Amino acid sequence: MESLLISETNLLEQGIQALSGLLGPEWQVTQRPNESKVFDAALEVRAEGDSIFTQLLVETKQAVPPRFVMDRLVPKVQLLREVNHYTNLLLIAPWISSQARGLLRQNGIAYLDLTGNADIRVPRPAIIIHTVGAEKAPRSAPRETSRTTLAGVKAGRLVRLLADVPPPHRATDLHRVSTLSLPYVSRLLDTLEDQLLIRRKGRIITDVDWAQLLRARARETGLLSPGSYRGFLAPNGVPALLQQIAQLPKAYDGGLAAIDGLSVTGSYAAQRFVQVAVGGQLMLYVASWLNADDAADELGLLPVAEGADVLLLNEPDSFVRRRSEFVDGVQYVAPSQAALDCLAGPGRMPAEGEALLEFMEAYPEEWRASKKANGAPPVQH
Structure with a gap:
């Protein structure tokens, strides 16, 4: 994909071309003089040979954070509808996130991005277009003012x-x-x-x-990024392995794995609260101060290239064990960490993550901490 860091003029031109391609050859898209300084362009859209047309006022934006939709676009479109009910607003951008697209649809704002995401609904003449493009931002897509992301x-x-x-x-x-x-x-x-x-x-x-x-x-x-885990087979099965983990020493002792250096995440952590399916792979975070090979040897795990029922994950940060809990002698990550890992995992795991989120929304007292528990003083207003 070519770089999406393009000028506003080229963005408008490419957006018009994309709109024409979606409508097909029997439709005409014509750029009209823009008498308004509030919008970036005015387009007239009509079927060939038809006297009925619709006008689209265009807003071009290099990056579309959801806050921009609610704070800037929604007030604009509300004012626009008060002036002319039959004029529609079309947002054109290099890429629009799923959250921003949802807000645009909820507020009846048409959108089109250069990766193929589009939703345009006009009652007269009848136009209904809905296509899905990139769900993740292309690497070349423009970012908002702050380059700090949720990765890392x-x-x-x-x-x-x-x-x-x-x-x-x-x-x-x-x-x-x-x-x-x-x-x-x-x-x-x-x-x-x-x-x-x-x-x-x-x-x-x-x-x-x-x-x-x-x-x-x-x-x-990504929970299972290359090099972040190793697969093993538990000879006596996962239930027996969990019992074995519960018998590990309380503290690290030479080659022996300490019980608090292994923490269950993924499907087995989610199944403490919700039951989407039975079983699955047992995923264990291995603390940075433990040797994964020593832990595997202590537990009698057999390394395998395929068909693993146990995955030992390199702990990316000690925070994954924050607010973990011991159940029957085995350490489980907190529900928020389990939900994160399931949502970022493969196969059925995202569905387990969504089910866990539903439980968490219904019973916040079961997992959310208090200010006192967090160690942060209450905010003084």
């Missing part, structure tokens, strides 16, 4: 804190508890606010859409 270990720490602990929050508290730099925390919070994943009043975070935050984080990560 540091973002994972902040996501877990925001999901696990109800607001209010201050950036300074999040910086202190996460040990991340304050400038980084501030930049990531700006990104989350643009994506409507958090709401702020002044400097205080007043609301967190934690379920969407976990989904957004999962889209930026």
